[in-house]
Amino acid sequence: MRPVERGPVPLEADGSNKVFTSYGNARRDLIDRMGQYCAYCNQKLPSSLAVEHVQPKSLNPTLELEWSNFLLGCTNCNSTKGAQPVNLPDYLWPDVHNTHMAFSYTPDGKIDVNPALSDALKVKAQKMLDLVGLQNYPDNATASDRRWLNRKEAFVKANLALLLYQSASAKGAAEECEKLLGFWACDNGFFSIWMQVFNAYPTVKRQIVLSFKGTADTCFDTDVNPLQRTAEL
Numbered sequence: 001m002r003p004v005e006r007g008p009v010p011l012e013a014d015g016s017n018k019v020f021t022s023y024g025n026a027r028r029d030l031i032d033r034m035g036q037y038c039a040y041c042n043q044k045l046p047s048s049l050a051v052e053h054v055q056p057k058s059l060n061p062t063l064e065l066e067w068s069n070f071l072l073g074c075t076n077c078n079s080t081k082g083a084q085p086v087n088l089p090d091y092l093w094p095d096v097h098n099t100h101m102a103f104s105y106t107p108d109g110k111i112d113v114n115p116a117l118s119d120a121l122k123v124k125a126q127k128m129l130d131l132v133g134l135q136n137y138p139d140n141a142t143a144s145d146r147r148w149l150n151r152k153e154a155f156v157k158a159n160l161a162l163l164l165y166q167s168a169s170a171k172g173a174a175e176e177c178e179k180l181l182g183f184w185a186c187d188n189g190f191f192s193i194w195m196q197v198f199n200a201y202p203t204v205k206r207q208i209v210l211s212f213k214g215t216a217d218t219c220f221d222t223d224v225n226p227l228q229r230t231a232e233l
């Protein structure tokens, strides 16, 4: 799960903090900051991304128009999360923690908690997966939840890109390929899958981090290995 930087409240033309009269009005600002990705499943969606309330607005009306309570969510993550009460410290969050370290992905589209986490963090990571239903793997023709199938497809694309990159490298053309790979990855979404597939290639990972708008770059060291973002993760 990509760690993101929401940044401070956007400003009006006169330099004052923007006041949102409707949460939907924050959509463009959120996309400008973090790209057109669901904050949880990391799918890229050119439309239908909604302004998601980290703490549900129905239970926390004072946070309905609060910038720090906004992320972008797809229909599946948003509707699964719904109006469940959310106690922030019980979960790992993409705008708070280095969630890139929290989960592991497999080429069959499945996602799990990173086994290297401490027991306490495993509980929080699992709660995040459950909150938005990232371990739902419906396998029927009419299923609307295609997040896991899209992850599986992302693996195929990223592995194909890896083969092309290795072949280009063997011909001395690695550098030309790297920027293109960054663009290709961000055009496909699923940040952590691309980072996992290109794990052995820091120069490519750097392009991926740079290309996905709003990735929290403080979550990576100069060799693009993940760093803890908070005392927890």
Ligand SMILES: [Zn+2]
Residues within 6 Å of the ligand: 038, 039, 040, 041, 042, 043, 073, 074, 075, 076, 077, 078
């Ligand atoms: Zn989603």
